Amino acid sequence: xxxxxxxxxxxxxxxxxxxxxxxxxxxxxxxxxxxxxxxxxxxxxxxxxxxxxxxxxxxxxxxxxxxxxxxxxxxxxxxxxxxxxxxxxxxxxxxxxxxxxxxxxxxxxxxxxxxxxxxxxxxxxxxxxxxxxxxxxxxxxxxxxxxxxxxxxxxxxxxxxxxxxxxxxxxxxxxxxxxxxxxxxxxxxxxxxxxxxxxxxxxxxxxxxxxxxxxxxxxxxxxxxxxxxxxxxxxxxxxxxxxxxxxxxxxxx
Ligand code: PGA
Numbered sequence: 001x002x003x004x005x006x007x008x009x010x011x012x013x014x015x016x017x018x019x020x021x022x023x024x025x026x027x028x029x030x031x032x033x034x035x036x037x038x039x040x041x042x043x044x045x046x047x048x049x050x051x052x053x054x055x056x057x058x059x060x061x062x063x064x065x066x067x068x069x070x071x072x073x074x075x076x077x078x079x080x081x082x083x084x085x086x087x088x089x090x091x092x093x094x095x096x097x098x099x100x101x102x103x104x105x106x107x108x109x110x111x112x113x114x115x116x117x118x119x120x121x122x123x124x125x126x127x128x129x130x131x132x133x134x135x136x137x138x139x140x141x142x143x144x145x146x147x148x149x150x151x152x153x154x155x156x157x158x159x160x161x162x163x164x165x166x167x168x169x170x171x172x173x174x175x176x177x178x179x180x181x182x183x184x185x186x187x188x189x190x191x192x193x194x195x196x197x198x199x200x201x202x203x204x205x206x207x208x209x210x211x212x213x214x215x216x217x218x219x220x221x222x223x224x225x226x227x228x229x230x231x232x233x234x235x236x237x238x239x240x241x242x243x244x245x246x247x248x249x250x251x252x253x
Pocket of ligand 1: 171229
């Protein structure tokens with residue numbers, strides 16, 4: 001049975017003051033008792049601050065992207081080893097904003113996943129088709145290509161991480177894939193993983209794209225949806241907690 005995960009991707013949001021308020025609203029050991037793994041991907045500036053408190057809160061920490069190299073003249077970039085040094089145990093790779101805005105190719109994403117492995121970070125590999133690709137009927141081919149690029153590089157080593165299916169047209173738009181549509185893609189992804197190994201088939205497959213308290217339960221009831229990668233709603237502690245509770249109530253046993 002795949003691990004169930006609810007993860008928050010804060011993108012380029014958050015200050016020390018925001019973080020203090022966020023943590024203050026997580027009363028007691030509510031996350032430690034969550035019944036699923038809870039991860040946060042804050043901006044890198046907040047990682048050292050959060051890592052001092054995250055273990056007590058039961059939160060796993062990740063960085064949003066890493067550079068392929070471990071060090072060097074790459075102004076503005078952060079190495080996987082540096083993220084690990086300040087307490088990250090996970091990294092996102094291949095988020096659609098990295099692919100679309102920063103031009104990361106499948107090959108670039110694979111190099112970043114290799115860097116994560118080198119530094120001992122677990123990888124949350126994001127895949128997903130654009131609206132035009134879905135309308136052309138290419139959604140499955142695009143997602144398969146994105147998966148294969150990283151599976152070719154890492155093979156079974158990817159199994160320590162997770163997959164996040166995030167259709168680009170659903171990210172930050174308020175549009176969500178219907179639970180049936182998401183389930184169909186998750187089952188397809190599981191099939192791609194299973195053709196490679198049973199270990200890979202056990203990876204958690206998260207859905208991302210406008211997940212909110214109102215739609216989380218229906219998504220989590222689907223058999224191949226093992227959690228959520230939450231953007232906007234993860235910045236609101238009440239909404240993030242409600243999504244975690246929906247996982248406890250409606251997630252697969
Ligand atoms: P969203 O973002 O929940 O704001 O749509 C999801 C993501 O990009 O991970």
